[in-house]
Amino acid sequence: MKILERPIMPDGFECASVNCGLKDEGKDLSVIVTKEKANAAGVFTKNLFPGVPVVLGRKIIEKGELRAIVANSKISNVGTGDLGIENAKRTAKAVALEFDIPVEDVIMSSTGVIAMQLKIDLIENGIKGLSEVMSKNPVVAAEGIMTTDTYPKAISIKVNDAVITIIGKGSGMIEPDMATMLVYILTDAKIDKADLSKMLKDAVKDSFNMLSVDTDTSTSDTCLILANGLSGDIDKNTFFDALKFACIKMTEMLARDGEGASKLLTAEVNGAKNESEARILSKSLINSPLIKTMAYGADPNIGRILMALGKCNECHIIPEKMEAVINGTIVYQDSNKADFDEDNLRKSISGNKVSITINLNVGSGSAKAYGCDLTQGYVEENAAYYSS
Amino acid sequence: MKILERPIMPDGFECASVNCGLKDEGKDLSVIVTKEKANAAGVFTKNLFPGVPVVLGRKIIEKGELRAIVANSKISNVGTGDLGIENAKRTAKAVALEFDIPVEDVIMSSTGVIAMQLKIDLIENGIKGLSEVMSKNPVVAAEGIMTTDTYPKAISIKVNDAVITIIGKGSGMIEPDMATMLVYILTDAKIDKADLSKMLKDAVKDSFNMLSVDTDTSTSDTCLILANGLSGDIDKNTFFDALKFACIKMTEMLARDGEGASKLLTAEVNGAKNESEARILSKSLINSPLIKTMAYGADPNIGRILMALGKCNECHIIPEKMEAVINGTIVYQDSNKADFDEDNLRKSISGNKVSITINLNVGSGSAKAYGCDLTQGYVEENAAYYSS
Numbered sequence: 001m002k003i004l005e006r007p008i009m010p011d012g013f014e015c016a017s018v019n020c021g022l023k024d025e026g027k028d029l030s031v032i033v034t035k036e037k038a039n040a041a042g043v044f045t046k047n048l049f050p051g052v053p054v055v056l057g058r059k060i061i062e063k064g065e066l067r068a069i070v071a072n073s074k075i076s077n078v079g080t081g082d083l084g085i086e087n088a089k090r091t092a093k094a095v096a097l098e099f100d101i102p103v104e105d106v107i108m109s110s111t112g113v114i115a116m117q118l119k120i121d122l123i124e125n126g127i128k129g130l131s132e133v134m135s136k137n138p139v140v141a142a143e144g145i146m147t148t149d150t151y152p153k154a155i156s157i158k159v160n161d162a163v164i165t166i167i168g169k170g171s172g173m174i175e176p177d178m179a180t181m182l183v184y185i186l187t188d189a190k191i192d193k194a195d196l197s198k199m200l201k202d203a204v205k206d207s208f209n210m211l212s213v214d215t216d217t218s219t220s221d222t223c224l225i226l227a228n229g230l231s232g233d234i235d236k237n238t239f240f241d242a243l244k245f246a247c248i249k250m251t252e253m254l255a256r257d258g259e260g261a262s263k264l265l266t267a268e269v270n271g272a273k274n275e276s277e278a279r280i281l282s283k284s285l286i287n288s289p290l291i292k293t294m295a296y297g298a299d300p301n302i303g304r305i306l307m308a309l310g311k312c313n314e315c316h317i318i319p320e321k322m323e324a325v326i327n328g329t330i331v332y333q334d335s336n337k338a339d340f341d342e343d344n345l346r347k348s349i350s351g352n353k354v355s356i357t358i359n360l361n362v363g364s365g366s367a368k369a370y371g372c373d374l375t376q377g378y379v380e381e382n383a384a385y386y387s388s
Numbered sequence: 389m390k391i392l393e394r395p396i397m398p399d400g401f402e403c404a405s406v407n408c409g410l411k412d413e414g415k416d417l418s419v420i421v422t423k424e425k426a427n428a429a430g431v432f433t434k435n436l437f438p439g440v441p442v443v444l445g446r447k448i449i450e451k452g453e454l455r456a457i458v459a460n461s462k463i464s465n466v467g468t469g470d471l472g473i474e475n476a477k478r479t480a481k482a483v484a485l486e487f488d489i490p491v492e493d494v495i496m497s498s499t500g501v502i503a504m505q506l507k508i509d510l511i512e513n514g515i516k517g518l519s520e521v522m523s524k525n526p527v528v529a530a531e532g533i534m535t536t537d538t539y540p541k542a543i544s545i546k547v548n549d550a551v552i553t554i555i556g557k558g559s560g561m562i563e564p565d566m567a568t569m570l571v572y573i574l575t576d577a578k579i580d581k582a583d584l585s586k587m588l589k590d591a592v593k594d595s596f597n598m599l600s601v602d603t604d605t606s607t608s609d610t611c612l613i614l615a616n617g618l619s620g621d622i623d624k625n626t627f628f629d630a631l632k633f634a635c636i637k638m639t640e641m642l643a644r645d646g647e648g649a650s651k652l653l654t655a656e657v658n659g660a661k662n663e664s665e666a667r668i669l670s671k672s673l674i675n676s677p678l679i680k681t682m683a684y685g686a687d688p689n690i691g692r693i694l695m696a697l698g699k700c701n702e703c704h705i706i707p708e709k710m711e712a713v714i715n716g717t718i719v720y721q722d723s724n725k726a727d728f729d730e731d732n733l734r735k736s737i738s739g740n741k742v743s744i745t746i747n748l749n750v751g752s753g754s755a756k757a758y759g760c761d762l763t764q765g766y767v768e769e770n771a772a773y774y775s776s
Contacts, residue, residue: 046699046701047695047698047699047701048697048698048699048700048701048703048705048707049694049695049697049698049705049707050698076691078691078694079690079691079694079707079720079723079724079725080724081723081724113691114689114690114691114692114694114695115690115691115694115720115724115725116725214677214678215603215675215676215677216676216677216678216692216695216696216699217695217698217699218695219691219694219695219698287603288603288604289602289603289604289677289766289770290602290604290770293766293767293770293771294770294771296767296771297770297771297772299771301502302467302502302503303464303466303467303501303502303503303607304502304604306437306466306467306502306503306607307435307437307502307604307605307606307607308604309436309437310435310436310437310438310605310607311434311435311436311604311605312436313434313435313436315436317436317437319436319437319467332467332503335467335469336467336468336469336503337467337503337504374767375767375771376764376767376768378677378681378767379681379684379762379763379764379766379767380764382677382678382681382682382685383681383682383684383685383687383763384685
């Protein structure tokens with residue numbers, strides 16, 4: 001398997017995007033359509049105030065088949081009552097009409113401001129004529145779902161005869177409990193519904209579910225996979241490995257483009273008592289504001305690492321056995337700060353990646369979490385955000 | 389009971405502070421001494437990498453009696469192995485010698501950089517002669533324990549014949565699981581050991597344990613109470629009410645002076661299924677970076693409130709029953725944004741206090757959490773921090 005230099009659409013998939021008037025400028029509405037019905041599965045936010053598209057989407061995905069995704073940015077359709085439900089349904093209907101497909105095969109997403117109604121007339125108008133301008137470039141779909149992302153995100157992987165393409169967005173309010181903001185995985189591989197659903201859950205667990213930009217969990221998080229089967233059968237394990245690899249790559253892209261982020265921060269915990277504790281500890285590192293500002297400031301602060309691990313006080317840590325590594329340099333072992341070349345390490349973590357690895361040596365649990373540094377840019381972006 | 393305009397020492401307590409050379413400038417070493425042995429109790433961090441003073445302090449406090457506290461700033465004596473233990477004991481010995489008191493009646497605290505050894509010679513020298521310069525002004529002791537605090541914190545409350553004085557520090561790395569950074573509560577009231585211990589735990593639960601500046605938990609958090617009995621007996625309930633009131637006032641002071649903070653942020657949750665859920669939900673609000681930047685940016689962002697509540701997906705929330713209030717203005721009810729005067733509310737939250745109140749109407753659990761906004765100042769302060 002390999003990442004293609006330019007993302008392409010898997011066989012049978014097309015997309016379009018447009019500015020329909022929700023945003024003052026830039027695309028704000030995307031559709032993705034497969035010419036053959038695709039097997040489909042999805043995971044959604046666990047937030048107790050889910051958006052209308054999430055509530056409806058959970059029902060729509062139940063039958064495991066889809067023809068189209070429609071997604072708008074700028075307004076999230078969350079906290080919008082009965083009118084919100086009607087508007088989401090009208091969006092799907094407009095797509096069904098434009099592409100001449102059954103309305104029950106259309107799933108919708110919305111991302112943006114909460115507690116504001118969709119401008120449904122603009123959306124319906126925007127959908128009209130999209131079937132005439134369909135593109136084979138997945139970046140086109142990625143453009144229409146951007147909120148505070150700095151660039152549209154799409155990657156493609158070739159695995160045997162199949163292509164897996166991921167289109168994603170997500171920049172702040174990201175600590176997914178099921179998926180990240182909006183991620184659409186498209187493939188022409190032939191995978192049956194049950195396998196697709198299980199593979200998606202397994203891949204998400206080690207990728208999007210280990211991503212945190214700011215500990216906050218969006219009300220709209222959605223991750224969908226559509227497999228239309230046009231490239232034929234594929235070995236399941238081979239496909240799953242490629243799927244997980246692609247999801248981790250997209251996770252890194254989303255982390256690196258976190259709001260205000262200047263670098264990718266990863267935290268790997270090995271030798272934990274079990275996998276669950278490894279996940280808690282790696283998330284604690286990735287989420288700590290003091291670790292995040294340390295990454296930004298390029299300071300190898302061992303104290304903050306000990307603090308962030310130690311605050312998970314239900315986990316099993318034996319300080320004497322623990323080893324901490326930053327960008328390949330051992331910084332803590334035998335209950336003490338290790339001897340290391342500080343200038344060299346500072347130079348290394350001044351780059352665009354800070355990797356923390358913890359070896360706990362108390363068991364065999366491992367996990368890796370993905371995040372970003374905390375900068376003035378995050379504060380500026382979110383303090384200036386205007387909700388109405 | 390009332391807060392005194394200027395803090396004073398309770399009868400029998402004295403303090404001193406000095407620059408012993410740990411910091412380039414400013415006081416870095418404080419002692420507090422009571423002329424009569426005091427009943428004492430303490431609560432400490434639950435972090436799995438506790439500082440040496442916390443490990444030793446848990447033992448020292450077991451007998452429930454103290455004569456002196458010695459505390460240094462700049463170096464925390466955490467992650468320092470056997471030498472750290474020896475240095476902490478030498479600090480206590482120096483105080484015992486200087487004040488002619490038993491070494492087992494001296495408790496020590498250290499706050500500052502982690503994984504660095506105390507400069508014990510400087511500390512021992514600094515302690516020499518302190519008994520000659522003892523002061524009745526608690527601010528003197530507060531000065532020696534400051535790290536990133538912008539001012540020394542001490543308050544006194546008069547309750548019947550007794551005085552309760554709290555000396556505290558704490559600015560970042562504050563989400564205590566037992567107490568906040570360093571808080572010393574001194575009183576001349578006569579309270580027996582068992583009552584003192586219980587009252588401290590109860591008061592801390594609703595005050596310092598509901599404080600969060602940045603979700604991070606210090607390895608040195610310590611809260612001690614010393615009651616030397618010189619003002620005689622007092623009604624227990626009266627004393628407890630005053631103690632809790634004073635602890636909440638100090639909590640507010642610490643929150644307001646969080647690193648880079650420009651305003652106090654409080655989150656009160658009423659009508660939760662039970663007290664435990666009310667605590668989880670109010671902490672979730674106070675800890676959310678998006679709520680904290682919204683407070684800074686003075687935007688009444690309902691979406692972020694729903695998000696921060698909703699991400700506690702094990703709590704019981706019925707969106708239709710919920711009501712959200714910011715600074716006295718209802719902003720959300722009946723599953724929808726409420727009608728309110730946005731300009732007026734923006735003006736109000738542009739001030740130095742943002743209070744969020746949530747009425748869940750599903751039970752009778754209540755809790756209130758204390759925090760601060762997230763500003764560029766926090767990022768600057770913590771990115772610039774140099775750990776060696």
